[in-house]
Amino acid sequence: MDESEFLAGYDPRAYPAVAVTVDVVALTIRGGALHVLLVRRGEQPHAGRWALPGGFIRPDEDLPEAAARELAEETGMPGRVHIEQLASYGTPGRDPRMRVVSVSYLAFAPDLPAPRAGTDAADAAWHRVERLPELAFDHARILTEGLERARDKLEYTPLATAFVGETFTISELRSVYEAVWGVPLHAGNFHRKVLSVPGFVESTGETTETGGARGGPRAKLYRAGDARLLHPALLRPAREEEIR
Amino acid sequence: MDESEFLAGYDPRAYPAVAVTVDVVALTIRGGALHVLLVRRGEQPHAGRWALPGGFIRPDEDLPEAAARELAEETGMPGRVHIEQLASYGTPGRDPRMRVVSVSYLAFAPDLPAPRAGTDAADAAWHRVERLPELAFDHARILTEGLERARDKLEYTPLATAFVGETFTISELRSVYEAVWGVPLHAGNFHRKVLSVPGFVESTGETTETGGARGGPRAKLYRAGDARLLHPALLRPAREEEIR
DNA sequence: GCAATAGTGTCTATAAGACACTATCTT
DNA sequence: AAGATAGTGTCTTATAGACACTATTGC
Numbered sequence: 001m002d003e004s005e006f007l008a009g010y011d012p013r014a015y016p017a018v019a020v021t022v023d024v025v026a027l028t029i030r031g032g033a034l035h036v037l038l039v040r041r042g043e044q045p046h047a048g049r050w051a052l053p054g055g056f057i058r059p060d061e062d063l064p065e066a067a068a069r070e071l072a073e074e075t076g077m078p079g080r081v082h083i084e085q086l087a088s089y090g091t092p093g094r095d096p097r098m099r100v101v102s103v104s105y106l107a108f109a110p111d112l113p114a115p116r117a118g119t120d121a122a123d124a125a126w127h128r129v130e131r132l133p134e135l136a137f138d139h140a141r142i143l144t145e146g147l148e149r150a151r152d153k154l155e156y157t158p159l160a161t162a163f164v165g166e167t168f169t170i171s172e173l174r175s176v177y178e179a180v181w182g183v184p185l186h187a188g189n190f191h192r193k194v195l196s197v198p199g200f201v202e203s204t205g206e207t208t209e210t211g212g213a214r215g216g217p218r219a220k221l222y223r224a225g226d227a228r229l230l231h232p233a234l235l236r237p238a239r240e241e242e243i244r
Numbered sequence: 245m246d247e248s249e250f251l252a253g254y255d256p257r258a259y260p261a262v263a264v265t266v267d268v269v270a271l272t273i274r275g276g277a278l279h280v281l282l283v284r285r286g287e288q289p290h291a292g293r294w295a296l297p298g299g300f301i302r303p304d305e306d307l308p309e310a311a312a313r314e315l316a317e318e319t320g321m322p323g324r325v326h327i328e329q330l331a332s333y334g335t336p337g338r339d340p341r342m343r344v345v346s347v348s349y350l351a352f353a354p355d356l357p358a359p360r361a362g363t364d365a366a367d368a369a370w371h372r373v374e375r376l377p378e379l380a381f382d383h384a385r386i387l388t389e390g391l392e393r394a395r396d397k398l399e400y401t402p403l404a405t406a407f408v409g410e411t412f413t414i415s416e417l418r419s420v421y422e423a424v425w426g427v428p429l430h431a432g433n434f435h436r437k438v439l440s441v442p443g444f445v446e447s448t449g450e451t452t453e454t455g456g457a458r459g460g461p462r463a464k465l466y467r468a469g470d471a472r473l474l475h476p477a478l479l480r481p482a483r484e485e486e487i488r
Numbered sequence: 489g490c491a492a493t494a495g496t497g498t499c500t501a502t503a504a505g506a507c508a509c510t511a512t513c514t515t
Numbered sequence: 516a517a518g519a520t521a522g523t524g525t526c527t528t529a530t531a532g533a534c535a536c537t538a539t540t541g542c
Contacts, residue, residue: 018264018301020334020345057262059343063334088332088347090264090307099303101264101345103332171494189532191495196530199488210540216493217539226488232530244443244470415521433505435522440503454513460520461512476503 018099022066023054023139025086025146026075026107027180029163033128034179036143037115038135039074040123045096046136052143053124054102067105074115074124081109082162086146094138104142106149108162130182154180156233158200161224167204169219170194171212181236193234199227263344266310267298267383269330269390270319270351271424273407277372278423280387281359282379283318284367289340290380296387297368298346311349318368319359326352326406330390338382348386350393352406374426398424400477402444405468411448413463414438415456425480437478443471 026037038050053074057066067083083105090101115124127133129147134140153159160176161168174190194200201222208218270281282294297318301310311327327349334345359368371377373391378384397403404420405412418434438444445466452462 018262020262020264057334057345060336062336063332063345085331087329088307090301090347092304092306101301101307101347103334103345169494186532186534187493188495188497188534193531212493212540214492215490215539215541217495219494228488231482235531237532238475244472413521430505430507431520432507432522432524437504456513456520458519459512459514459517461522463521479504481505 018101019095020057021054021100021102022057022063022070023052023102023104023142024067024071024083024107025052025104025143026071026081026109027129027146027150027163028109028112028126029176029179030111030126032175032179033130034147034182035126036129036132037071037074038125038127038133040125041136049136050127050133051136052104052139054104063103064105067103067107071107075112080162080166081107082159083107086142086149089138089142091138102142104146106146108150108159110163110165151180151236155235156230158224158227158230161201167206167221167223169208169221170201171219173201173222177234183237197227197230197232197234199225200230201225261342263339263342264301265298265344265346266301266307266314267296267346267348267386268311268315268327268351269296269348269387270315270325270353271373271390271394271407272353272356272370273420273423274355274370276419276423277374278391278426279370280373280376281315281318282369282371282377284369285380293380294371294377295380296348296383298348307347308349311347311351315351319356324354324406324410326403330386330393333382333386335382346386348390350390352394352403354407354409395424395480399479400474402468402471402474405445411450411465411467413452413465414445415463417445417466421478427481441471441474441476441478443469444474445469 024037028035028037037053039053041047041049041051053070055066055070055073057063061069063085064083068081071081071083086104086106088101088103090099092099094100094102112126115126129143132140132143135143150159154177160173160180163176163180164172170191171187173194174185174187177190178185202225204221204223206221208221211218268281272279272281281297283297285291285293285295297314299310299314299317301307305313307329308327312325315325315327330348330350332345332347334343336343338344338346356370359370373387376384376387379387394403398421404417404424407420407424408416414435415431417438418429418431421434422429446469448465448467450465452465455462
């Protein structure tokens with residue numbers, strides 16, 4: 001190995017600067033539909049275009065902290081938010097300014113207050129995932145992969161409970177699955193299945209104060225149980241097109 | 245927003261330099277046991293300690309390319325290697341030299357030739373995952389998460405076929421599952437299950453030239469099918485301890 | 489009363505796993 | 516001949532999903 005190879009391998013300052021950002025795919029359910037948080041960019045590049053909330057990491061700040069901070073700056077961040085890492089993107093040219101590697105995070109929260117525009121965004125709003133504007137950078141790809149991850153994790157983890165309140169009914173939980181998967185589920189079978197999974201939900205002993213808005217009996221209330229994995233899993237209806 | 249906030253948000257050059265590396269968890273099966281590729285570091289920090297192969301990304305090089313290059317530099321890279329992203333790690337202080345964000349990759353390959361020491365490693369060798377030396381940096385954590393990911397993906401993707409040759413027997417495929425999961429599987433049930441999954445394997449019409457080393461009939465040969473997901477999945481025997 | 493919903497019962501098809509068994513190969 | 520392995524048959528239990536049904540509520 002010659003000198004130039006040694007330097008190439010061990011001295012990062014020999015390279016052009018690399019910036020690291022975090023981008024957050026924040027999901028919630030509003031009015032029975034899955035929504036993602038988008039901000040309208042106030043600066044170039046892509047000024048005026050919608051993008052995922054995110055920004056450069058700060059010194060002495062860990063990656064999950066940076067994601068939580070960026071999300072808080074855009075929403076007011078009401079406590080109960082589940083955050084987990086999604087993937088990283090570093091294709092040269094994905095940001096026209098310089099080499100940028102973005103670490104993306106998934107965030108799930110119960111229905112949140114309307115977001116407020118943050119420190120570096122002209123506007124912020126929840127968008128239905130079925131009707132999205134054109135996104136800046138490669139954020140459409142990041143969002144697509146985030147949605148697919150969320151749909152997968154709903155199957156074998158208790159993630160759905162992160163989308164509802166502290167206590168919830170089985171129907172509310174079912175509407176989370178229906179919103180994220182985009183398919184209607186059989187109410188009776190879903191009910192029995194959720195209760196059959198050890199540790200998924202536990203009864204509070206309480207019921208709702210009233211019946212449903214359009215009639216029906218009061219529903220029992222549950223809270224999240226202590227399971228980290230669902231066994232048996234709640235599998236999506238088979239998707240032939242995704243198998244091959 | 246004041247001027248300092250603006251700069252903090254949009255000018256990465258205002259920060260201390262951040263370096264981005266890729267680290268590769270390369271897995272293969274040798275003698276029925278799962279092995280991971282480790283290199284012995286030749287330079288400070290952690291000189292002389294075993295570590296995952298990896299290094300700084302280069303300008304104009306995409307992340308998966310960087311992972312493939314680092315792996316090739318350590319092994320001689322025999323073509324058929326499956327690579328996929330694992331996760332990113334950026335806790336301040338994880339590298340004593342400077343702020344380093346590492347994007348880790350998982351690589352799977354059939355039994356490879358013995359690795360050769362690469363450009364920036366004093367030594368390189370396959371290690372059984374049950375008997376590992378102490379690792380540099382936070383590589384023990386990265387490796388643990390990589391193993392868990394591999395075990396999961398074996399369940400619902402045809403990943404196991406990446407560990408065997410172009411054609412293979414059902415027994416060879418079963419020994420992949422046994423090595424990665426670390427549990428014995430019932431030969432008869434496994435056989436029937438694999439053949440029942442559409443697109444997992446397809447028959448070549450051929451058989452092995454001889455029976456097994458210790459006797460038994462010649463086995464039919466298969467090649468990987470066109471399925472991207474296994475349905476139904478081949479689930480691991482239930483792990484009570486991992487559920488709660 | 490009527491319509492909607494919560495929750496339960498039942499039946500069928502599919503899948504997982506235990507076990508037995510035959511055929512074919514190596515030593 | 517003996518022992519190991521490939522591959523198949525069969526039975527039991529668990530699960531997924533279709534469908535029916537009762538009870539309770541809002542309007």
